[in-house]
Amino acid sequence: MAQSETTSSANFFLDGNFAPVAEERDALDMEVRGTIPKDLAGNFLRVGPNPVHIFDEAAYHTFDGDGMIHAIEFGDGLAHYRNRFIQTDGFKLEQERGDWIYKGMNSMMDTTPSRVPVGEPRNKNLANTAFAYHNNTLYATHEPSKPTAIRLPDLETIGAVDFEGRLKHPFTAHPKIDQKTGEMMTFGYAFQTPYVRYSVINASGELVHSTPITIEKPVFMHDFAVTEKYTLFLDFPITLDIERLMAGGPALDFEPEHGSRIGVMPRFGTDSDVRWFEVETGSVVHTANAWDEGDEIVLQASRSKTSDIASAGLDAENLQDTQGHLYQWRINLKTGAVDEQLLSEVKCDFTRINDSYACHKTRYVYAAVFNPTRPFTFDGVMKFDNDTETAITFDYGDNRFGGEAVFAPRLGAQAEDDGYLICFVQDERLGQSECLILDAQDIGAGPVATILVPYRVPYGFHAGWVGAA
Numbered sequence: 097m098a099q100s101e102t103t104s105s106a107n108f109f110l111d112g113n114f115a116p117v118a119e120e121r122d123a124l125d126m127e128v129r130g131t132i133p134k135d136l137a138g139n140f141l142r143v144g145p146n147p148v149h150i151f152d153e154a155a156y157h158t159f160d161g162d163g164m165i166h167a168i169e170f171g172d173g174l175a176h177y178r179n180r181f182i183q184t185d186g187f188k189l190e191q192e193r194g195d196w197i198y199k200g201m202n203s204m205m206d207t208t209p210s211r212v213p214v215g216e217p218r219n220k221n222l223a224n225t226a227f228a229y230h231n232n233t234l235y236a237t238h239e240p241s242k243p244t245a246i247r248l249p250d251l252e253t254i255g256a257v258d259f260e261g262r263l264k265h266p267f268t269a270h271p272k273i274d275q276k277t278g279e280m281m282t283f284g285y286a287f288q289t290p291y292v293r294y295s296v297i298n299a300s301g302e303l304v305h306s307t308p309i310t311i312e313k314p315v316f317m318h319d320f321a322v323t324e325k326y327t328l329f330l331d332f333p334i335t336l337d338i339e340r341l342m343a344g345g346p347a348l349d350f351e352p353e354h355g356s357r358i359g360v361m362p363r364f365g366t367d368s369d370v371r372w373f374e375v376e377t378g379s380v381v382h383t384a385n386a387w388d389e390g391d392e393i394v395l396q397a398s399r400s401k402t403s404d405i406a407s408a409g410l411d412a413e414n415l416q417d418t419q420g421h422l423y424q425w426r427i428n429l430k431t432g433a434v435d436e437q438l439l440s441e442v443k444c445d446f447t448r449i450n451d452s453y454a455c456h457k458t459r460y461v462y463a464a465v466f467n468p469t470r471p472f473t474f475d476g477v478m479k480f481d482n483d484t485e486t487a488i489t490f491d492y493g494d495n496r497f498g499g500e501a502v503f504a505p506r507l508g509a510q511a512e513d514d515g516y517l518i519c520f521v522q523d524e525r526l527g528q529s530e531c532l533i534l535d536a537q538d539i540g541a542g543p544v545a546t547i548l549v550p551y552r553v554p555y556g557f558h559a560g561w562v563g564a565a
């Protein structure tokens with residue numbers, strides 16, 4: 097099946113299936129191997145960078161690309177593929193000009209005069225990173241920015257949201273939604289004090305609580321965690337340093353001497369309520385989940401011992417040291433002791449759970465399995481069982497690489513893992529993009545359905561699932 101051509105570039109992030117696509121398309125009646133389950137109803141979503149106007153191709157970084165959503169709408173055993181640009185203000189400005197306006201993170205020190213029009217934001221809200229679905233609204237997220245509301249199922253951009261002017265800080269790509277209370281917890285980090293701010297948005301979409309969180313110096317805090325009672329902040333040592341950047345060094349760097357600590361605060365607490373627990377030094381990009389267990393808090397995340405893959409980028413001297421493992425911290429609030437445990441030897445990230453159980457105890461974690469030699473590349477998917485402490489993996493096969501797999505509950509689901517794992521996979525030898533649907537209770541059996549997408553789906557960042565109402 098013909099797909100749009102990949103292009104080759106000296107820049108890893110513009111080469112092969114990392115290269116962007118130019119067209120927005122729809123596809124129905126796609127070729128399917130196997131059978132799309134009839135009890136799968138809703139929208140599978142995947143967002144990622146898809147740059148249009150690039151200031152400097154050699155300096156381009158994948159974190160700079162304009163957000164594009166690739167989605168498949170499921171119902172009655174049928175599938176409808178769509179891909180759409182996210183029409184952020186910065187994207188529209190560049191479309192109107194027909195050329196670059198924003199330079200990108202690796203070109204911050206470039207002396208080319210700015211093209212950002214007076215009165216427009218100095219930084220582009222890319223909306224390219226992940227999704228959150230709260231109060232019947234789908235958001236595409238980008239951690240330096242405000243969340244961008246997207247309409248389903250047509251993927252039309254509604255626009256950036258500031259919760260009636262109450263959101264005063266950047267909004268993490270990974271807010272946590274407690275489906276039992278309907279609350280959405282979020283935070284943002286910045287180069288300036290307060291380095292971290294945290295907010296709670298209630299079930300009807302009102303921002304009802306906000307507080308600064310004091311940490312010693314700014315760090316790359318991509319994710320956090322929330323339990324039924326507590327919110328957890330990860331002050332880990334990927335530091336942000338403008339002076340280091342001005343001196344020709346990296347803006348982000350692993351500084352082990354900074355140490356690692358987890359801050360624990362009641363959900364509606366303030367800065368002075370935070371208790372900090374020192375832990376073994378390491379890096380975390382993504383948490384899986386956290387929950388309360390008696391006097392203890394359990395946190396599970398993908399953790400690496402040194403710099404993580406996001407901050408190390410392509411320059412990692414030893415790629416495998418930057419690739420995380422599933423790891424657990426058990427924090428005893430009574431004794432102050434923290435017990436740490438490696439849960440699996442499988443190198444993984446893009447940790448996911450059944451979102452209905454977020455902030456509450458979960459038995460299963462799903463994660464993308466790293467390729468051992470090529471950065472930003474995943475060979476398969478893992479399901480970790482906390483009860484048996486074992487991991488099962490499904491490998492996509494030779495020259496086949498996938499992205500984040502998201503859990504979609506079956507209609508009428510009876511158990512935490514009663515549903516499907518869905519992800520896009522690229523067969524690089526055939527140049528074929530596929531959407532795989534795996535039975536989450538038997539991932540080793542391989543896909544129950546493989547949809548051959550007639551257009552190329554580039555590698556991207558996070559996935560999401562919004563079930564049919």
Ligand SMILES: [Fe+2]
Pocket residue numbers: 225226269270318382558
């Ligand atoms: Fe992320």
